[in-house]
Amino acid sequence: MKKDRPLILLTNDDGIHAEGIRYLKMAAEKVGEVYLVAPETEQSAVGHSITLYDPIKAHEISRDGSFYGYGISGTPADSVKLALYSILPRQPDLVISGINNGANVGINVLYSGTVSAATEAAILGIPAMAVSLAQKKFPPFQWAMPHIERLTRWLLKFNLPRGVALNVNVPALPPEKTLGYKLTRQCLSKFRESFEQREDPRGNRYYWLSGEIPTDETDEEIDAVALMHGYVSITPLFYDLTAHSCTEDLTSSLKKL
């Protein structure tokens, strides 16, 4: 019986001891057999890093006296690679990364360890989704659980094109108050941000990145906007950064070089 259940790999960037992945586990267990393979320590804003020049260790982590998952001395992308190549009994049917506390929309998609874990799974040919909840402080993760369960069941049936991962952002609203699921695209406008300059007690200058103010966009098909309006935003991601739209102009200009 049990071997017919889908195998779901869970990971995150906040570390295996984070609350977000515990709620993710509770939601995913309703649908399949889950494995947790996640960084041992918090790895936020690591981007899509991998560990090339250090060995990676995997520790069995227990919780309440029984086995909980594998804690990895590496990044979210490392965790996915190691799980797929060396830890799981077979290829998983799905990889879910999260639940991140705080949204991952717009340009932050490039900086996010949560998203990069899903992208890494997609690169390795496994359907994947990253899940973030749009509240940083005391995040009510339980509000994301019914969405995760529903989207997981759907993803296990839907034939996601190879290489594509979904970036899911859940608004900080009780499930019955969300406006539904909306397919979106990554917001491309830059955030309004600046550095605050300060001086330490010894007179040395230092800087804090501050003032990240979201976009002025209003189109609901943009991830940040859909989320702000109360939708669960779902952006399909593909790991091709090539700017295909400008190759012609560049080719002809390069010929003259």
Added chain:
Amino acid sequence: MKKDRPLILLTNDDGIHAEGIRYLKMAAEKVGEVYLVAPETEQSAVGHSITLYDPIKAHEISRDGSFYGYGISGTPADSVKLALYSILPRQPDLVISGINNGANVGINVLYSGTVSAATEAAILGIPAMAVSLAQKKFPPFQWAMPHIERLTRWLLKFNLPRGVALNVNVPALPPEKTLGYKLTRQCLSKFRESFEQREDPRGNRYYWLSGEIPTDETDEEIDAVALMHGYVSITPLFYDLTAHSCTEDLTSSLKKL
């Protein structure tokens, strides 16, 4: 006279003391006034990380008794942000990141700090290029210099679309032996890789990522292939990860959810 020269910001991920950025400086100085703002320590494979929860420091670094550049306690993307917002006297005309020792092609583009610095500049609206030399050990950086000078002059005239950065990979060949410049696209096939499992003297398991074997592709319009064949590979990058090709199918499937 001097104020009419283009202003060029240089950065990297190997750190301000690396040899690669020193050669980059020599090449770029032939074309414009250069500023070095780069991480103080090596930051390879940091991906597109930014520092959100720590202050960033900038130290004036000297070399041979005079001012050389600013060493930043952060990542390549941090360096670009801080340079643009707080250090440079005006917006630069171009940002160049490199010279990386070792190629940055295919999926490695997602992992590379060198490339992410150029992408960050593009996000902030400045034309940018990342330069890598395809040799890891004792890299002959001087071979990349004439290419950098030529491409820099060209980029300062060519109207690169806003948000686009160029990912330039130079083969480890004397300039006269390269086959020329080729516009390419990011290789999307995964590398063949695996983890070697070992045991430490105390019997604990650990893993090394190994066996990164390049692609089987043969199309010369793919970055890894063009480079292998002896071309200077130039891939235009844009920071939109949205998988636009599959939005229709997903939208209709989500409606039924």
